[in-house]
Amino acid sequence: MKIMLVGNGGREHALAWKLSQSPILREMILAPGSDAMAVYGRCVAVAADDVAGLVQLAALEQPDLVVIGPEVALAAGLVDQLAELEILAFGPSAAAAKLEASKAFTKDFCQRHNIPTARSKTVATDMAAHAYLETLPGPYVLKADGLAAGKGVVITDELAAAKQAASDMLGGQFGAASAKLVIEEFLSGEEASLFVLCDGTSAVPLVGAQDHKRAFDDDQGPNTGGMGCYSPAPVLDALMTAKVMDEIITPTLRGMKQEGAPFVGVLYAGLMIDQTGPKLIEYNVRFGDPEAQVLMRRLQSDLLPVLLACANGSLADVPALHWDERPAACVVMATKGYPGKVEKGSKISGLERAAATSNVEIFHAGTKQDETGQWLANGGRVLNISAMGDDLAEAVNHCYAAVDLIDWPEGFCRRDIGRRALTN
Numbered sequence: 001m002k003i004m005l006v007g008n009g010g011r012e013h014a015l016a017w018k019l020s021q022s023p024i025l026r027e028m029i030l031a032p033g034s035d036a037m038a039v040y041g042r043c044v045a046v047a048a049d050d051v052a053g054l055v056q057l058a059a060l061e062q063p064d065l066v067v068i069g070p071e072v073a074l075a076a077g078l079v080d081q082l083a084e085l086e087i088l089a090f091g092p093s094a095a096a097a098k099l100e101a102s103k104a105f106t107k108d109f110c111q112r113h114n115i116p117t118a119r120s121k122t123v124a125t126d127m128a129a130h131a132y133l134e135t136l137p138g139p140y141v142l143k144a145d146g147l148a149a150g151k152g153v154v155i156t157d158e159l160a161a162a163k164q165a166a167s168d169m170l171g172g173q174f175g176a177a178s179a180k181l182v183i184e185e186f187l188s189g190e191e192a193s194l195f196v197l198c199d200g201t202s203a204v205p206l207v208g209a210q211d212h213k214r215a216f217d218d219d220q221g222p223n224t225g226g227m228g229c230y231s232p233a234p235v236l237d238a239l240m241t242a243k244v245m246d247e248i249i250t251p252t253l254r255g256m257k258q259e260g261a262p263f264v265g266v267l268y269a270g271l272m273i274d275q276t277g278p279k280l281i282e283y284n285v286r287f288g289d290p291e292a293q294v295l296m297r298r299l300q301s302d303l304l305p306v307l308l309a310c311a312n313g314s315l316a317d318v319p320a321l322h323w324d325e326r327p328a329a330c331v332v333m334a335t336k337g338y339p340g341k342v343e344k345g346s347k348i349s350g351l352e353r354a355a356a357t358s359n360v361e362i363f364h365a366g367t368k369q370d371e372t373g374q375w376l377a378n379g380g381r382v383l384n385i386s387a388m389g390d391d392l393a394e395a396v397n398h399c400y401a402a403v404d405l406i407d408w409p410e411g412f413c414r415r416d417i418g419r420r421a422l423t424n
């Protein structure tokens with residue numbers, strides 16, 4: 001098979017690494033891919049959000065399957081346009097991608113289909129926002145309706161700060177994405193993510209994962225795209241996974257189909273779990289980053305036929321997936337300053353040595369190579385150090401042993417990945 005993989009981050013590196021092991025893969029085109037991903041196929045310089053360019057590339061290359069990593073092109077209708085060319089894609093249509101692209105849509109959808117989630121109200125004016133905030137006990141949770149690159153959520157204990165945040169967002173902080181806000185009740189409990197493959201009708205749950213969103217140790221500092229993660233998520237045991245499937249995922253797939261937007265691709269359910277059961281915090285319509293990295297480490301089955309089955313509606317015929325029982329962990333190394341502005345171009349040494357340590361795979365999230373072969377940092381999140389272990393502590397130790405072999409003074413990482421699960 002010939003596939004085209006869209007994206008250039010650590011998530012896509014991990015997907016490329018896994019897909020490259022498929023016995024049925026003949027050729028991989030990476031759009032745009034990265035210097036580190038070039039070992040898996042041919043990189044073509046088309047940006048992951050350039051829908052017209054991606055459609056043109058697919059029309060030229062005629063891949064048997066397009067696998068799409070990030071959400072922007074999905075929300076902009078890449079899969080719809082590929083369907084017009086009769087090119088199969090692993091990912092949702094624009095209508096189905098609204099589960100991520102509009103939090104207001106998802107909240108209404110949950111209400112229509114009786115899916116447990118935080119109570120909320122969607123507002124479009126300061127007056128409505130302030131009035132609703134005054135009815136809530138706090139902490140206050142405010143979310144931009146549209147895509148805001150993971151930055152569109154504000155949680156604060158102070159009513160005045162919540163009102164100010166509402167006014168800032170409605171005043172255009174995230175452009176059109178914050179023309180509407182979802183204000184919702186604060187949920188407490190244990191957070192975990194479940195990833196579910198879908199073909200529009202059938203669903204196959206993958207394993208769970210837990211992410212560390214804050215930039216610094218002990219969950220301090222600003223929210224980021226994710227500084228590290230581990231799988232499995234202890235709170236998502238078989239029983240809880242079945243409950244999430246029954247109460248959240250199955251009604252979602254049924255509802256999306258009923259509403260004329262069957263969901264194809266990977267549904268990423270962000271969950272809050274307490275003694276009353278699971279509640280949906282949010283949906284994403286793509287793999288998590290860095291969660292995909294640990295999922296790909298643990299998946300033993302061939303990924304390619306499964307993604308193809310999602311795209312062509314035959315997921316029910318796919319044999320059960322096999323997973324490595326051992327936990328996997330992933331530590332993200334980022335350029336100092338992330339998630340704020342960062343300098344690009346600092347030198348990274350010792351990667352070969354680090355990659356050679358026991359059980360370690362290094363996925364590149366934002367690097368490039370200069371003409372001498374020297375690796376350089378090329379963004380905020382730069383490297384994902386992943387490892388497996390007989391238990392989570394061992395997986396994490398392998399990760400940090402590799403981190404310590406990397407010479408990159410301009411980089412940093414959290415030193416407490418997995419600690420939450422280890423101390424429970």
Ligand code: AMP
Pocket residue numbers: 118141143150153155184185186187188191213270281282
């Ligand atoms: P989201 O982008 O919706 O996943 O929100 C980002 C993060 O904010 C989540 O991963 C949670 O840690 C937190 N969060 C979002 N909504 C709530 C809520 N209703 N109650 C408590 N925490 C929340």
Ligand code: GLY
Pocket residue numbers: 150211225226284287288289290291
């Ligand atoms: N790691 C969180 C995300 O991919 O959205």
